[in-house]
Amino acid sequence: MAQQSIEESVDQVTLQVVNNYLVTTAREMGIAMRNTAYSPLFNEGLDFSCAIFDPDGEMIAQAEFCPAQLGAIIYVVEWTIHEIERENFHPGDIVLHNDPFRGGCHLPEYCVIRPVFSEDELIGFVANIGHMTEVGGKVPGGFPGDATEVFQEGIRIPPVKIRDRGHDVETVWNIILANVRTPKVSYGDMMAMIGSLHIGERRMIEAAAKYGVDRLHEITEAMKDYSERRMRAEIAEMPDGVYELERWVADDDGITEEPAKLQLKVTIDGDDMIVDFTGSDRQRKGPVNCTYGVTASGTYNAVMHLTDSSIPSNHGCYRPVRIIAPAGTIVNVEYPGASVGGNSEIQPHIVDAVFGALATALPTRVPAECGGTNSLVSFGGIHPDNGEPFAGLVNEGCGWGGRPEKDGNNTLCQYVGNCACQPVEVLETRYPILHDFFAIAEGSAGAGRNRGGFGSERQFRVECDELRVNGFVERVKIGPYGLFGGEEGGLAGIEIARAGGDFETPRDAVGVPCDGKFSDVLLRRGDRLRSYCAGGAGYGSPLERDLDLIEVDVREGFIAREQAEESYGVVVTADGAVDKEASERRRAELAGRQVG
């Protein structure tokens, strides 16, 4: 056999081996982070991401963490290299960065970056970006839903060295820890982030020792080319054309009730894709704006969902996609606009908007819209059992949209996150709250031939004298869109009950301007808070849904008999069996009404 082509086959192998090695390294960094971090949002919620970069700042590997952060981290690292300048990096340095106006996604996202050297040569960077629960600013736990400028959202940190040649830069630490409400927890979390870099650095140095610096670089270049080649092949398979869409992407902005609108034009031209947001609304006063990094991250995320998920995720994946997001709009906020919610709550809608634009081009791939919200509730106060300050952020799973071939998944983090929910036993051990329930929100799924998934709902009582609460919840007014005749998914929301009283919307209960976005509502011992997360929208007409599937949904208690009849035209008897004849009549009746 020919020696030459054996060598080529070995190269294929090397490429896969090095790719796996680096992905495993990123994963290992994440496990170390989880195991050592202090805040439940990190060690249970896993709201952080680890990634590895080449010396040019291009991402070469990531593991399955939070996609939103992974989309934005490329700009954070790029900006850091640009601002610090390559020659100023030294072994043992660690840079800290959270500035939304320097490539960041939103202020609570702290990124630590470590340059990696093999002897004296810079061979790359390892980075960890994580959502800090408490970041200073106007309220504990971040997420002031009514912020109007970045300064209210927390302390802003441009790229600065927090460790210089292996030594802590005490002044920087002191300034940061003096500006957060839970310095002990924040210190533990930042140490965990930094610790994870140590592991990434060690593994990269080992790889350089094994392959040699130049050879390693050649291999990682080949990895990026490989991903680009596969991404282009996937785009080339999509039908050429210009696909436009206009869609609401925010219920309101926490200040006024006016919703915000996205304008989108996706062009498929051979193996290139252009996503143009020109025409989207001007940036809003409240914190629903996206940084460019957030918009790009949401766009890449959508494209990667529509292509083969086994393509190694690295810089090469991004090359075939061009993004146009005019400055001063909700998709590219200008200084000093508020942006804390853009990343978490608007970005999922950007993914759905790109999906929506391509729905007719790719009808066998695009799902109906997902619940698209994390139903974020953050809070803080002093714990009555130990006198310590605390801050928490609770995230929820929504229902995903019905798919071309099957139903949407229940209670999952929306597309741009992959955060876990925090166990009730952990939340109640750390924070003075007591849950009444944490459950699937029955009936929340949008009806369809393939229905959406169900969202979740929780309710807890306050067990301290004062709990300061903030809300950041999308889909309170505008539900997820169905596809090809599928129905809208159920809404999300927050309700508050004073001790012994009934539940009311936040507007009715405390007079805030918007029900889903507010800050610093004071709850007292015995008050209750209920939050529910949106269900996914349906795909295809509910009248075409398989009768057996409806029987199962009713039997398992996911939908009520009344809903089966109203939305699906299916009559289920009291003993749980579908009455086929009655259902056919009912469906014909409903179909007639639809036509009329």
Place this chain on the structure above:
Amino acid sequence: MNLRVGIDVGGTFTDLALFDPESQELRITKSASTPEDPIKGVTAVMEKAGISTAQVRTLIHGTTMATNALLERTKALPALIATAGFRDVPFIQRINRKHHYDLDWDKPTPFVDRRHCFEAVERLNYKGEVATPLDEEGARGIVAQIKGLGIRDIAVSFLFSYVNPVHELRMRELIEEVYPEATVSVSHEVYPRWREYDRTSTVLADAFLKSLIEEYIQNLAGGLGGGDGSMSFLIMKSNGGVQDYAAASSKPVDLLVSGPVGGVLSGGFLGSLTGHENLISMDMGGTSFDVSLIQGGEASRTMEFEIEWGLPVFTPMIDVKTIGAGGGSIGWVDKGGLLRVGPESAGAHPGPACYGRGGEAATVTDANLYLSRINPGYFLGGELTLDESAARASLDRLGAALGMDTGEVASAMVELVDFNMVNAIRLISIDRGLDPREFTLVSFGGAGSLHAVALAEIIGINDVLVPIHQGVFSAFGLMTADMRVDESVTGSFRSDNLELARVNDVIERLRAQATGRLRREGYEGAPKIEATIELRYLGQNYNTEVTVPLENGKLGAAGLDTILESFDAEHRRRYGYDIHGEVVEFINFNVTAIGVTDKPVIPRIAEGGAAKARDERSVYFKQVGWARASIYERAALRAGNTFEGPAVIEEPTATTLLHPGHELTVDEFGNLLISPLENRIPTRSQ
């Protein structure tokens, strides 16, 4: 007679190993498994070995029954009784997903139907205080409903039961009162740790297995006539210890890796016999590759087993990592035009193309055959003649899609499956912060020793040990097992407010529990006791485990400081830093009681001069291409034989490949020790 017998029931074969302490004889036998009625296979293999239960003093059984039942879901699901407001915990799960960007992925289905999840009115707070008392009338009503539905197995999972089990214990009494025929698993007994999803997922798996395992073990015991008291019938647990069969169904999640654990124990036993304390044990069969790590003679352990991604079971077990890589693994081309191998396997039916049973896909065995590493006339000792032209045709079909010729495809497939296995080895070594280069690779299973030297070379492992009886190595390991009970409890001590006496109280309570259980499981001697504590800095949620320095079963006055120092040091070693002086929480206390048993004695083989090759043929090796290799018959080798690669060592159930530049030595027991001629890589990392 006083025989000690190990019987390992696998998917294809039932293996038996026996040791006669009087004659010091060691014997092995293999016969076909009978999945529809495993007892038949067991009696058949005993017949084949020529023994009856009357001659057996101790019979140790390893089984994949529990794992297979969970993977295949072949029986009715249990019912769940949860705290009011929380019956959806198994369905909500943790809301994260396995892969990014995969719209096709489906959340795992829990081991319970939602309509069979019931809510008992009761609530404890995080301190274990009763916030809402258990509504006993309502609870009885729930049990009556479950009884009416005819559901046999019941799981109970209440919030904070790991802090205070009072409501779970009362719930069990109510179940026993209303529905005594039911089996009951309560969460604080199965997994007394926080995180309600983890605990509920574990207790559901336990309940799912309960009636099934109870029946299986009773039938097996009945079939063996084990009830007459003359023979001790023991079941292998995932933790590497054995227990009396009658106790096995009390916590069936303990049997999850009962099957593969035998091989790991064999590795450890043989390692200590031959002076290898640090071992990586690898078992490569037709479909899967199991790998484990033994350090300082101790198998490494874990608490977490995933039935599939997102469905965890937490139970103390030997850490066995399994991936889909074996002789039957299929080669295919991905969308990007890259060659991939596995995890899909051709299995036994149709099997690799060369089996001639209608398989079309090219498998690793086909590749090995084309590369002349396998002798087509000596597969399973000649029971099956391999079809070389079918292997070649399958490789050519795959090659056409890749633009490669037969040899290129075959060698690339072997390399890729090697790298998949290397990754699995990394997961249990490098990912745990251990350097695999400091370990010896022990290779067994039908396909293992064809690949072992290549794996060692890639990772930088110096020594490869190919043990005797590599074909029935797991059954052999069963005979070497000790009895072992692991007990643990969640505490909540802080280093700034710590009393030595209270820590000792907890350890003493666990010790009493563990030795009590060991006695109930059939051990009569004085057990060996080991203890660890899992600690974390106040605020962290995950723990670091530290060994407790026991003196006469107690922690001495300086012991607490030693523990804190070890914790800082271990944290530094794993994560690169410590927070010295920070308040440390003592979270979980673990005590292990070990009942040491008699071990078989391995006979020595005759010494011999120079080994004689039986044959010679051209074999493909990555480093040198095709080369003339000497072929040896393993049974003809003698202690002290030494020869260099390229060579192939053939035995009926396995083939060992000796690469060029490597040397093989046969030790006094007949094990093969393979090392490179020159140490290319330092054994210690810098």
